[in-house]
C-alpha cells in the first residue's frame with residue numbers, strides 16, 4: 001500500500017528543500033523525492049556553491065600573485081594546486097549537502113532518493129536509486145525540479161571539450177584557451193575563475209552588451225573592468241559552428257559586419273541560458289499543462305498549476321532563475337498550503353553577478369524607468385572616495401541609486417564594487433519597506449565601511465554627498 005503524506009515535494013534544491021522544511025515546521029507530514037544521491041539540487045551540488053568556492057579560491061590566488069606585494073607581503077614562489085582547489089570545493093559542497101540531510105532529520109522529513117513520476121493528481125511512483133519502486137500518496141504535490149543548461153542545437157555538450165557549467169567547475173587543469181559562448185552570469189563568473197588561474201578566456205556574446213538585463217551603465221563598467229583583467233570579448237557576434245577534434249576545437253562565429261571569426265581553443269563553455277526541467281515526471285499523466293516552447297509550468301498567484309492538488313515553484317515557473325527566488329516561493333507556498341498568507345515580493349529580488357568587482361542590483365534599471373516614463377533622480381558614489389575601499393585597495397566601481405523624482409521612493413539600486421553582494425541587502429530592506437533615498441541618507445552607517453558608499457549615493461540623489 002502507498003505511504004501517505006500531506007505533502008510530497010519533488011526536487012531537493014533550494015526551492016524544494018526549503019518548502020519541505022517550512023511545511024514540516026507547520027505540522028505537515030512531508031516527503032521529498034530527489035534523484036541525485038545528495039540533497040541541495042543544482043545550487044548546492046553543481047551551481048551557486050561550488051562556483052563561489054572556486055571564485056573565492058581563484059580570487060585568493062590572483063591576490064597573492066598580483067596584489068599582495070602592494071600590501072607589503074612577499075610570498076616567494078607561488079604555485080597552483082588545482083586538484084587541492086577542487087577538493088576544497090567538493091568539501092564545501094559536501095558540508096552543505098550533509099547539512100540539508102541533518103535539517104531533514106531534525107524536521108522529520110523523509111528524503112526518498114530516486115526519480116519520481118506522477119501517476120495521478122495525488123499519487124507518484126518513485127524508481128529508487130537503490131533499485132525497486134515505491135508508491136506515494138499525497139494530499140498535495142509540489143514540483144520543484146528546477147532547470148538544466150540549454151545546449152546550442154549545432155554544438156551539443158560532450159562533457160569534455162564542449163561543456164556546461166557543471167563540467168567547467170571540475171576542469172582538472174587550467175585550460176590553455178577557454179572560449180565562453182554567452183556573456184551572461186555563468187559565462188562571466190566561470191570565465192573569471194579560469195582567467196584568474198591563468199587561462200586565456202574569450203567570451204563571444206550575441207548581443208551588443210554583456211549581462212543584457214543589468215543597468216546599461218553598470219554592465220558597461222563591469223565590461224570595462226573585465227577587459228582590464230584580460231578577458232577578451234566579441235560582442236554582436238554569432239557563433240555559427242565549431243569543429244572538435246579530440247581535446248582541441250575551433251569555434252567559428254560571424255561578426256556584425258559579416259566577418260568570420262575563427263577561434264582555436266581547448267575548452268568551450270556554452271552558457272547561453274538554462275531551461276526548465278521536468279523530464280520523466282509524466283506531467284501529462286496528471287493533467288498538468290506545460291508550455292511546449294519554454295518547458296515552464298503555469299501557476300496562479302498561489303503557485304497552483306491547472307491541477308488543484310499540484311503546485312510548482314522555482315526555475316520550473318516564470319521569473320528569474322535564482323535560488324533565493326525559489327526559496328522564497330517555497331516558504332510562501334508552504335504557508336499558503338497551511339492556510340497562512342505566504343507572499344513573495346518580486347520587485348525586490350536581488351540579482352548578483354559574482355565577478356570581481358561584484359555587480360549587485362535590485363529593482364528597476366535606468367532604462368526600465370525611462371521606458372515606463374517614470375521621473376527619477378540619480379545618486380552615484382564611487383568606491384574611490386570611500387575610506388574602507390581605499391584601505392582594502394578595492395576602489396573600482398560605484399553605487400547608483402534611482403529614486404522617484406516626486407516621492408523620493410527608492411526604485412532601483414545598482415552596485416558594482418567589492419562585496420556588492422552583501423551591500424545590496426540594505427537596499428533590498430529599504431525597498432521592501434517602501435523607503436526613500438532620504439531614509440538611507442539619514443541612517444547612521446558604521447565608519448569605516450563599504451556601506452558608507454550606499455549612504456553617500458543616497459545623499460547624492462539630493463546633491464549633498466559629503467565626500468564627493
Ligand SMILES: NC(=O)c1ccc[n+]([C@@H]2O[C@H](COP(=O)([O-])OP(=O)(O)OC[C@H]3O[C@@H](n4cnc5c(N)ncnc54)[C@H](O)[C@@H]3O)[C@@H](O)[C@H]2O)c1
Nearest residue numbers: 182183184185186187204205206207271272273274321352
Ligand atoms: N549569480 C547568479 O545569480 C547566477 C549564477 C549562475 C546562474 N544563474 C542563473 O542561471 C541562468 C543561466 O545563466 P546563463 O549565464 O547561462 O544565462 P544568461 O541568460 O545569464 O546569459 C546568457 C547569455 O548568452 C547570450 N546568448 C544567448 N544565445 C547566444 C548565442 N547563440 N551566442 C552567443 N551568445 C548567446 C545571451 O545574450 C546572454 O547574454 C540565469 O537565468 C541566471 O539567473 C545565476
